[in-house]
Amino acid sequence: xxxxxxxxxxxxILPTEIGYWQQIEATARDIFAKAVYQEIRPPIIxxxxxxxxxxxxxxxxxxxEMYTFRDRGDRSISLRPEMTAGVVRAFIQHSLGAGVHxxxxxxxxxRYERPGAGRQRQFYQVGVENIGTQDPRADVEVIALATQLxxxxxxxxxxxxxxxxxxxxxxxxxxxxxxxxxxxxKSELDKDSQDRLDRNPLRILDSKDKRTQEIVGDAPSLLxxxxxxxxxxxxxxxxxxxxxxxxxxxxxxLVRGLDYYTHTAFEIKAESLGxxxxxxxxxxxxxxxxxxxxxxxxxxxxxxxxxRLVLLLQQLGEEKPPKxxxxxxxxxxxxxAQALVLAQKLRYFGxxxxxxxxxxxxxxxxxxxxxxxxxxxxxxxxxxxxxQTVNLKWMATQKQEAIAQSQLLxxxxxxxxxxxx
RNA sequence: GCGGGUGUAGCCAAGUGGUUAAGGCAGUGGAUUGUGAUUCCACCAUUCGCGGGUUCAAUUCCCGUCAUCCGCCCCA
Numbered sequence: 075x076x077x078x079x080x081x082x083x084x085x086x087i088l089p090t091e092i093g094y095w096q097q098i099e100a101t102a103r104d105i106f107a108k109a110v111y112q113e114i115r116p117p118i119i120x121x122x123x124x125x126x127x128x129x130x131x132x133x134x135x136x137x138x139e140m141y142t143f144r145d146r147g148d149r150s151i152s153l154r155p156e157m158t159a160g161v162v163r164a165f166i167q168h169s170l171g172a173g174v175h176x177x178x179x180x181x182x183x184x185r186y187e188r189p190g191a192g193r194q195r196q197f198y199q200v201g202v203e204n205i206g207t208q209d210p211r212a213d214v215e216v217i218a219l220a221t222q223l224x225x226x227x228x229x230x231x232x233x234x235x236x237x238x239x240x241x242x243x244x245x246x247x248x249x250x251x252x253x254x255x256x257x258x259x260k261s262e263l264d265k266d267s268q269d270r271l272d273r274n275p276l277r278i279l280d281s282k283d284k285r286t287q288e289i290v291g292d293a294p295s296l297l298x299x300x301x302x303x304x305x306x307x308x309x310x311x312x313x314x315x316x317x318x319x320x321x322x323x324x325x326x327x328l329v330r331g332l333d334y335y336t337h338t339a340f341e342i343k344a345e346s347l348g349x350x351x352x353x354x355x356x357x358x359x360x361x362x363x364x365x366x367x368x369x370x371x372x373x374x375x376x377x378x379x380x381x382r383l384v385l386l387l388q389q390l391g392e393e394k395p396p397k398x399x400x401x402x403x404x405x406x407x408x409x410x411a412q413a414l415v416l417a418q419k420l421r422y423f424g425x426x427x428x429x430x431x432x433x434x435x436x437x438x439x440x441x442x443x444x445x446x447x448x449x450x451x452x453x454x455x456x457x458x459x460x461x462q463t464v465n466l467k468w469m470a471t472q473k474q475e476a477i478a479q480s481q482l483l484x485x486x487x488x489x490x491x492x493x494x495x
Numbered sequence: 496g497c498g499g500g501u502g503u504a505g506c507c508a509a510g511u512g513g514u515u516a517a518g519g520c521a522g523u524g525g526a527u528u529g530u531g532a533u534u535c536c537a538c539c540a541u542u543c544g545c546g547g548g549u550u551c552a553a554u555u556c557c558c559g560u561c562a563u564c565c566g567c568c569c570c571a
Contacts, residue, residue, distance in 0.1 A: 188496075281568095
């Protein structure tokens, strides 16, 4: 077969579904603007080292899912597998400095994985980062933005899972406790968990293997190992979420896949998406800025997977049909020329206008007008062209009147009212 | 990366080891050189994702490959 196809795991977003994307983008922009978050657009490619250092070489995302290649200067380059590392790199590079920085972004990210529904190799994220404060209010502000966005899109029955993964010393102590608890059971754990026992033991907590889950059920809880500072932070986050009436479920097994998280970790899930249930994931990452060479700077953020949101919106099935003011029906050389000019003028006055280019019989053109959901048709044939008039026909009532073309443009206010602009 | 299902027109689909590959929707032209429903007629896959094999004969059976979907893993 000669035709070239899109690469596996990449997708064309066609006009039939672009409405969902635009709806998400518009809603997000509006919410971010009101909370004074500013857009940032980091590049799609970065030095591979940025992700290795930022996200962690032991993570699946970096270890086996990254698109990495050498460029002509023999540098190791990677397509970004997520946006936070790039945003933080930009923050450091441009010395954005002290104080609180509220940022948001959207764009494609890349992970080399087996594609499926709601899971692509090139997929789109929208996310926020609140950089510069350790205040638990920042954690909650950010979570509130996510829940508001989902709510404004009409998505209900989403579940917010919350946990604290503590910080440095807490996690080190817990890690030791967990490893010594699990080691006697090593042979009973699933294979992946056995491998993780020394590499990344915390991730064993959210293994879906049944036997592993049973064992983990009796393991010491991360929450019991939180130091005073972590404990206080987490308590305050929960209290503030309560003040905002944001419902959440404590999930002590929630451990996120990227190394940089500290304190608050959360995910928002939709059960109707089955396996690919996580719509939004995020948390606090107080160590990342320093890890990437900046000053010690606390931060918190999240990312939403846009195609999963689109799937949820499609399940709601409430796409509005595009509205059209005028459908222009014309035939004959003089008439089609006049129709073209009239269409341009009406657009200048703010109307949406579709010009029928077929030159087919009027009957065919009206049929298309009907399907286009136009409020009204403007008809120019030989007779109208001769008199410089136009027939205005309202599709709903079938009422029709002849108007001078020049006059039509003087009654645009009246027309707009009838169009319910 | 592993296990499984699927692949016939723009879309939804029936079908069979035997030579013309149903049907529906959409589209185009016409009945109706100038008015939307309905109707009627015609056209719309030299070919069944792609490549190879078995066979006198393959869309059908076999192998490979690509794509897609489900599960595992992981995440958004």
